[in-house]
């Protein structure tokens with residue numbers, strides 16, 4: 001009998017099945033479209049893997065209590081697979097939804113399946129094709145009993161950080177695992193947007209070609225920016241298109257797609273009152289990028305107001321490259337600070353009891369946002385589990401102090417030349433707002449009280465008291 005089953009043999013499910021098998025478990029596989037199963041079995045016939053064309057046959061291949069991973073398109077397909085499985089499962093069996101499901105769907109499914117005596121886990125998995133095969137970062141949510149049933153498997157198949165710790169840990173009840181995966185992806189959106197803005201400045205201000213930009217990212221990857229996303233960015237700039245012999249990146253259409261996790265996180269953060277402007281701007285920029293046709297028309301009609309001669313950068317290219325690096329790192333610190341603060345707020349709202357140090361630790365390897373920098377974030381929360389915001393961790397406070405002048409300079413240059421840098425600038429605005437003792441919200445409260453008698457509080461009175469003024473003499 002097989003130790004565990006995998007449903008869905010596309011990029012992630014197929015590679016996860018191979019990873020589990022390589023770790024000495026017998027795996028049963030099933031896919032809705034049988035030809036995909038047949039292809040998979042043809043390529044992996046020598047492995048300890050069994051398959052079935054029918055779902056019932058697949059379920060019967062599993063030892064009891066059964067453990068089943070679902071790795072299919074998020075949304076209705078997951079409900080459909082669960083509904084079909086319920087015809088064959090017995091009390092005590094465990095379903096793990098390892099796709100990018102919306103956490104509220106996971107909450108609903110957890111309640112429904114618990115009532116039927118079926119254990120359920122919503123498991124975030126990150127690392128793409130390569131990670132699924134060789135070791136992803138895994139974010140399991142659900143009951144602690146279910147976690148105990150599969151801990152040994154997940155620890156074996158997960159990535160390992162430099163200190164040997166597995167990049168998996170129990171995240172929390174019900175939808176906690178998928179919530180954290182969604183925030184992981186939202187941080188990924190911000191990180192990618194920030195890198196894209198750095199690239200845009202390098203190519204538009206300094207007129208650098210892809211080969212040179214590849215070298216810059218390769219150099220950056222040797223320092224504090226060391227991360228998977230910077231590494232693949234350098235590789236992307238090196239790739240030459242077979243058809244045209246030009247850098248492939250220059251031929252890729254500038255429309256960024258999205259599957260939902262970033263948007264869900266922005267929507268949820270607004271609901272929770274959590275400020276995540278770097279993430280929001282990354283989501284919005286993907287939307288604007290997708291309006292290519294409208295942008296092409298507008299590009300011929302709207303003015304930049306830029307005096308090219310006056311705004312032209314005349315300083316040293318090396319200096320600007322270093323300033324962009326510092327601005328990128330400062331913005332990145334702020335984007336992660338926003339994502340981590342969102343986790344803190346959500347943990348309280350949903351009673352997830354999230355351990356931010358453990359989450360940062362399991363993001364250190366295997367996942368798309370893996371980075372040297374996550375060692376520092378892990379250290380920050382391990383030293384102070386009650387840290388309210390990463391910006392207040394002395395290392396980051398001082399790093400930002402060192403990078404601030406370059407950060408402001410780079411944004412000024414970009415804005416002066418009409419180059420959009422929404423993630424760079426919203427990160428800086430977040431930083432400046434967060435550190436402001438006084439914001440102009442006094443005026444907003446006065447306006448609200450003027451038109452709606454919404455009342456206001458006074459700096460010189462008890463904060464439990466509300467005041468209303470007659471703002472004009474009639």
Ligand SMILES: NC(=O)C1=CN([C@@H]2O[C@H](COP(=O)(O)OP(=O)(O)OC[C@H]3O[C@@H](n4cnc5c(N)ncnc54)[C@H](OP(=O)(O)O)[C@@H]3O)[C@@H](O)[C@H]2O)C=CC1
Pocket residue numbers: 007008009010011012013031032033036071072073074076077078080081098099100101125126127128129259
């Ligand atoms: N690709 C990536 O880098 C990552 C993806 N994920 C998540 O993992 C999950 C799987 O992703 P990926 O491997 O890329 O594949 P896809 O998201 O492209 O999903 C394809 C799989 O879903 C199955 N499927 C689709 N609709 C149904 C349905 N109604 N009933 C049963 N099965 C269905 C397909 O079966 P069929 O062959 O019959 O069409 C196929 O096996 C998704 O939730 C994704 O968001 C998570 C991390 C990284």
Ligand SMILES: O=C(CO)[C@H](O)[C@H](O)COP(=O)(O)O
Pocket residue numbers: 100126127128185188257258259260261262368
């Ligand atoms: O989960 C992932 C990486 O961590 C998937 O690759 C996901 O599809 C990325 O999100 P999007 O498709 O919206 O860019």
